[in-house]
Amino acid sequence: MGSGTTKQKATAALNAMRTIGISMNTTKPVLKNLLKIYDNNWEYIEAENYRVLADAIFDMQEPKASSPFFLYRLDGGKKIGDDDENGEGKDAASSDGLESCRESDIRVTPSKLSSDWARERITKRARLEEDKSSSGHKRGEATSSSRSRNTKVVEPILPHQSSSREVEIRNCSPQSLSENRTTGFVSPQVGYNSERVVQSSIPVNYKGTTILNEANVFASLAPVQGCPPIACKTDKNALQGKMGNPVLVGRPNVKVGTEYFGMRNTNFSSNPIREMDRPFDSDSPVFETPIAMIPPSNPILSSEGMTLDGRKSWKEKSSLEAHQRNPESLSIDDRSSCTVDIASSELGEVKLSFSCSSMQPDFRMPSLESVLKCVEDRCLNSYRILHPDFSLMNLMKEMCSCFMELGTKTTDDKHENPIQTVPAVDSSKNNSASAVPSDSSVILMSDPSSTKSGGSSQVRRVQKLKEPQLPVCARDTSLSLMMVQSQNSFSVATVRYNAADISKGEEKVRISVINEISDEIYPPHFNYLPRNIVYQNAYVNVSLARIGDEDCCPDCYDDCLAAPLPCACARETGGEFAYTSDGLIRREILDEYISMLNEPNKHHHYYCKECPIERIKNAISPEPCKGHLMRKFVKECWSKCGCSMHCGNRLVQRGITCNLQVFLTSKEKGWGVRTLDKLPRGAFVCEYVGEILTNMELYDRTIMTTGNARHTYPVLLDADWGSEGVLKDEEALCLDATFYGNVARFINHRCFDANLIGIPVEIETPDHHYYHLAFFTRRKIEAYEELTWDYCIDFDDDSHPVKAFRCRCGSRFCRDTRSHRITNASKIIKNATVIPAKLSLSLPTLSYPKQPFIHRDETKRTSLLNLQDVARILKEAFDSKVFLGAICSSGEHGIQDY
Numbered sequence: 001m002g003s004g005t006t007k008q009k010a011t012a013a014l015n016a017m018r019t020i021g022i023s024m025n026t027t028k029p030v031l032k033n034l035l036k037i038y039d040n041n042w043e044y045i046e047a048e049n050y051r052v053l054a055d056a057i058f059d060m061q062e063p064k065a066s067s068p069f070f071l072y073r074l075d076g077g078k079k080i081g082d083d084d085e086n087g088e089g090k091d092a093a094s095s096d097g098l099e100s101c102r103e104s105d106i107r108v109t110p111s112k113l114s115s116d117w118a119r120e121r122i123t124k125r126a127r128l129e130e131d132k133s134s135s136g137h138k139r140g141e142a143t144s145s146s147r148s149r150n151t152k153v154v155e156p157i158l159p160h161q162s163s164s165r166e167v168e169i170r171n172c173s174p175q176s177l178s179e180n181r182t183t184g185f186v187s188p189q190v191g192y193n194s195e196r197v198v199q200s201s202i203p204v205n206y207k208g209t210t211i212l213n214e215a216n217v218f219a220s221l222a223p224v225q226g227c228p229p230i231a232c233k234t235d236k237n238a239l240q241g242k243m244g245n246p247v248l249v250g251r252p253n254v255k256v257g258t259e260y261f262g263m264r265n266t267n268f269s270s271n272p273i274r275e276m277d278r279p280f281d282s283d284s285p286v287f288e289t290p291i292a293m294i295p296p297s298n299p300i301l302s303s304e305g306m307t308l309d310g311r312k313s314w315k316e317k318s319s320l321e322a323h324q325r326n327p328e329s330l331s332i333d334d335r336s337s338c339t340v341d342i343a344s345s346e347l348g349e350v351k352l353s354f355s356c357s358s359m360q361p362d363f364r365m366p367s368l369e370s371v372l373k374c375v376e377d378r379c380l381n382s383y384r385i386l387h388p389d390f391s392l393m394n395l396m397k398e399m400c401s402c403f404m405e406l407g408t409k410t411t412d413d414k415h416e417n418p419i420q421t422v423p424a425v426d427s428s429k430n431n432s433a434s435a436v437p438s439d440s441s442v443i444l445m446s447d448p449s450s451t452k453s454g455g456s457s458q459v460r461r462v463q464k465l466k467e468p469q470l471p472v473c474a475r476d477t478s479l480s481l482m483m484v485q486s487q488n489s490f491s492v493a494t495v496r497y498n499a500a501d502i503s504k505g506e507e508k509v510r511i512s513v514i515n516e517i518s519d520e521i522y523p524p525h526f527n528y529l530p531r532n533i534v535y536q537n538a539y540v541n542v543s544l545a546r547i548g549d550e551d552c553c554p555d556c557y558d559d560c561l562a563a564p565l566p567c568a569c570a571r572e573t574g575g576e577f578a579y580t581s582d583g584l585i586r587r588e589i590l591d592e593y594i595s596m597l598n599e600p601n602k603h604h605h606y607y608c609k610e611c612p613i614e615r616i617k618n619a620i621s622p623e624p625c626k627g628h629l630m631r632k633f634v635k636e637c638w639s640k641c642g643c644s645m646h647c648g649n650r651l652v653q654r655g656i657t658c659n660l661q662v663f664l665t666s667k668e669k670g671w672g673v674r675t676l677d678k679l680p681r682g683a684f685v686c687e688y689v690g691e692i693l694t695n696m697e698l699y700d701r702t703i704m705t706t707g708n709a710r711h712t713y714p715v716l717l718d719a720d721w722g723s724e725g726v727l728k729d730e731e732a733l734c735l736d737a738t739f740y741g742n743v744a745r746f747i748n749h750r751c752f753d754a755n756l757i758g759i760p761v762e763i764e765t766p767d768h769h770y771y772h773l774a775f776f777t778r779r780k781i782e783a784y785e786e787l788t789w790d791y792c793i794d795f796d797d798d799s800h801p802v803k804a805f806r807c808r809c810g811s812r813f814c815r816d817t818r819s820h821r822i823t824n825a826s827k828i829i830k831n832a833t834v835i836p837a838k839l840s841l842s843l844p845t846l847s848y849p850k851q852p853f854i855h856r857d858e859t860k861r862t863s864l865l866n867l868q869d870v871a872r873i874l875k876e877a878f879d880s881k882v883f884l885g886a887i888c889s890s891g892e893h894g895i896q897d898y
C-alpha cells in the first residue's frame with residue numbers, strides 16, 4: 001500500500017476485497033465513491049487494509065437484508081449495493097480512473113486483511129446472506145416499495161468543498177429554514193411536517209456518509225469538530241428526481257485512541273480523520289481535531305447490544321422499568337427505537353448523541369423545554385435522583401422516550417419550536433471567556449427559539465452550567481449533547497473505564513464512578529479483576545487433592561447453614577459457621593477481629609524463624625521477626641463440598657452484591673468508595689482483589705516505582721506466616737491492586753475507626769499462604785458514607801518499602817502525627833481572628849515575639865500560645881506551603897487554655 005499508480009492501487013483494493021469474498025463488481029462502485037469522497041486520497045481507503053472500503057460494502061449490503069434504514073446518495077449516483085452485473089460499476093470506474101481495472105489485472109495477493117477482522121466480516125456477510133434468504137422475498141419487496149415511496153436525500157457538505165449548497169447551508173437560519181423549504185434543508189419541522197422522517201448520521205470529516213431513514217425521527221445530530229453540517233433534501237418534489245439511488249454508506253470508524261462506549265464494546269481502529277482543508281466561516285466552528293462519531297449502523301442492534309451488567313441490556317431494563325411505571329409506555333417503546341452513541345477524540349472531546357425513531361406517522365417534534373421537564377419529572381418521580389438505580393443511560397433513554405411520547409401527543413402546543421443545536425465549541429480556538437472553557441466539562445443545549453428572543457429559558461439553562469456565549473448554529477436540526485473536555489487533563493489512555501460500571505460487567509452489580517468536585521480528574525487506569533490472579537512466581541496450589549475430608553463437606557446438600565449440625569467447614573471457626581443465615585458475619589467473630597485490630601498486643605502473634613519481610617530488607621543478616629498477628633480464618637464451602645452455590649457458607653465467593661460507587665473524595669485522598677445503600681453491621685462488602693505477588697516481587701516492584709508514584713497499598717497475606725517455620729520466597733505472598741484489582745483498590749485508609757475490617761477467608765485451599773481478604777462492615781453504615789479500612793500503616797516506619805502517604809483520614813485517632821500538625825496548622829490559620837501581637841516572618845527562618853499570642857477562634861474560645869508550638873506550627877505550615885495570613889492557635893492542640 002502507499003505508492004503506485006491509481007490502477008495498481010485499484011487493483012490491490014479489488015484484490016483485497018476478493019480475498020474476503022467480495023466480487024470486483026461489487027467493490028468497484030463503492031471504491032469509486034470512496035475515491036470521490038476522499039478526493040482520490042488513497043491513504044484513507046488503504047488504511048487498515050481497506051477497512052473503510054469493506055465497511056462501506058458491508059454496510060451497504062446490511063440494510064438490504066434487515067435494516068430499516070435506506071441509504072441514498074444525493075447526486076443521483078448509481079446504486080452501489082448490488083453486484084454490478086450491468087457494467088455500471090465499470091462506467092463508474094472509468095470515470096474515476098478505474099477503467100483499467102480488469103479481472104485479468106487482478107493478482108490475488110496474500111490477504112492484506114487481518115485474518116480476525118476478515119473472519120468477522122465474512123461471518124457478518126454470511127449472516128447477511130442467511131438473513132436475506134430466510135426473510136424471503138416479502139421483506140425485500142416491502143423494503144423496496146417503501147424505499148421508492150419515501151426517498152430522502154442527504155448530502156454532507158465538506159468543509160473544503162466550495163459549493164452553492166455550502167453557502168446555502170451557512171446562511172441557513174431557523175427562519176430561513178422554515179421560510180425556504182425549497183432549499184431542501186431539513187429542520188425538525190420539516191421532519192415531522194413532511195410526514196417523512198430523516199435519520200442522519202454525522203459524517204465526521206467523512207464526506208458522503210449519510211443515512212436516511214424514511215420512517216425514523218431524527219433526533220440526534222450535532223455539529224462536531226470538523227464535521228460539516230448536513231443538508232437534508234426534504235422537499236418532496238425536489239426529491240423526486242434525485243432519489244432512488246441507494247447508497248454508499250461508510251460507517252466512520254473512531255480514530256485510533258478514541259473510546260467508544262455504547263452499543264459495542266469494540267476497539268475501533270483507525271479511520272483517518274481528515275484535517276480540514278480550510279476552516280468554516282465565522283459561524284461554523286472549526287476544530288483542529290475532529291470528534292469521531294459513530295452513528296449506529298443498525299439502531300436495533302445497537303441499543304440491544306448495550307449490556308451494562310452482563311445480564312440485561314439497559315434497553316431491556318429501562319423498558320421494563322418504564323413499563324412498570326406506565327404500562328402504556330411499552331407500546332411506544334415497541335414502535336420506536338432509541339440509540340445512544342458516545343464517541344471521543346484524542347483531544348478529549350466527547351460526543352454524546354442519541355437518536356430515537358418513531359413509527360408513528362403523526363409524530364410531531366416536541367419542544368426541548370417540554371422534553372426536559374418531562375424527563376426531570378420522571379426522574380424525580382421514578383428515580384428520585386441519586387437513587388442507586390439512577391443511571392445516565394436510563395436518563396438518556398427517558399429523554400428519547402419523552403421525545404416519542406411528547407412528539408406523538410397532539411396536546412403539546414410547544415412543538416412549533418424546533419430543537420436546535422448549539423454548535424460544538426472550538427476548544428482549540430475559543431479560549432476566551434466567551435467560549436466554553438476548555439478545561440471544563442459542559443453539556444450544551446439550546447433551542448433556536450431562544451435565540452430569536454434573545455435568550456430564553458433554554459439558553460439560560462445552558463448558561464447556568466458554564467455561562468458560555470454560545471453561537472447558535474441554525475443549520476443543525478437536532479438536539480445535541482456535547483461534552484467538551486479538558487485537553488490537558490483528559491488523557492484517552494487513562495480514561496479506559498466505563499463510568500457506568502468500573503467493573504466492566506465483571507461483577508454482578510454495577511459499580512459506578514462519579515466525580516462531583518473536579519472537572520478534570522479521572523480514576524487511574526487499571527484493569528478490573530473480579531478475582532485474584534497470580535502475577536508470576538507466587539505459589540498458590542489450588543487442587544482438589546489438597547483438600548482433605550476435614551476441609552470440605554461432600555455429604556452436605558444445598559445449604560449447610562440449614563443443616564441440623566454444622567459440617568466440617570465450620571471447624572475453622574470453632575464448630576459454628578462464620579455467617580448467619582441473614583448473610584452477615586457472626587457478631588462474635590466480628591468482635592474478635594475488631595479487638596485484634598484495636599488491641600493487637602492483647603492477641604497472639606507469630607514470630608517467624610526467618611521473617612520474609614526482614615529477609616527482604618537484609619537478605620544476609622535479617623533482623624528478627626517483629627511478629628505477625630495470628631488471625632483466625634473464616635472458611636467457606638467450596639467445590640469439593642456437596643452444598644450448592646446458594647449455601648449460606650459461601651458469601652465471599654459469590655462476589656459483590658451491595659451497590660458501591662467510586663467517587664472523588666473532597667479531602668485530598670483521591671478516589672474513594674462509598675455504599676449507595678445502608679449496610680448493616682457484619683455485611684460483606686467486597687474482597688481486596690489484586691495480583692498475587694511474592695514478597696520479593698512486591699519489593700522489586702516497589703523499588704522500581706519512586707516515592708509517591710505508587711498508587712495503591714499492597715496487602716500482605718501474612719495471617720499465618722510464623723506457623724510454618726521458614727517460608728520460601730514464593731510462599732510469602734501479598735496482593736497488589738495497582739495494575740489489576742477490583743473496587744477495593746479505591747477504598748481509603750482510616751486510622752482505627754474505619755467502618756470496614758478485613759478478614760481472611762479460606763476458600764479454595766486450606767493452605768494459608770494464600771487466602772482471600774474480605775471486607776465486612778464493622779458497624780452500620782449509612783447510604784453514601786465513604787467506606788474505609790485501616791491499612792495498619794505505621795506512619796513512622798521509614799524502612800517500610802512503601803512510603804507512607806500523609807494521612808488525611810480525619811479520624812480523631814489518626815496515627816499520622818505529621819498530618820495532625822498540618823491539619824491543625826491549617827485549622828488554626830483558618831480560624832484566626834485575633835492577632836494581638838505583632839509577628840514578623842521571614843522565609844525560610846521565622847522569628848517570633850517573646851510574648852504569648854492570644855487567639856480567639858470561631859467558638860469564641862481564647863487560647864494562650866506556647867511560643868515553641870507557634871514556631872513549630874508555622875514552620876510546618878511553611879513546609880507544607882500553607883500561606884500564612886494570620887497566626888494563632890486553639891485550645892484543642894493541647895496548648896494551655898486561657
Ligand SMILES: C[S@@+](CC[C@H](N)C(=O)[O-])C[C@H]1O[C@@H](n2cnc3c(N)ncnc32)[C@H](O)[C@@H]1O
Nearest residue numbers: 669670671712713745746748749805807808809
Ligand atoms: C488503596 S489506594 C485508595 C484509592 C486512592 N485514593 C485512589 O485515588 O486511587 C491508597 C492510596 O490512597 C490514598 N489514601 C488512602 N487513604 C488515605 C488517607 N487517609 N489520607 C490520605 N491519602 C489516602 C493514598 O495515596 C494511598 O496511597
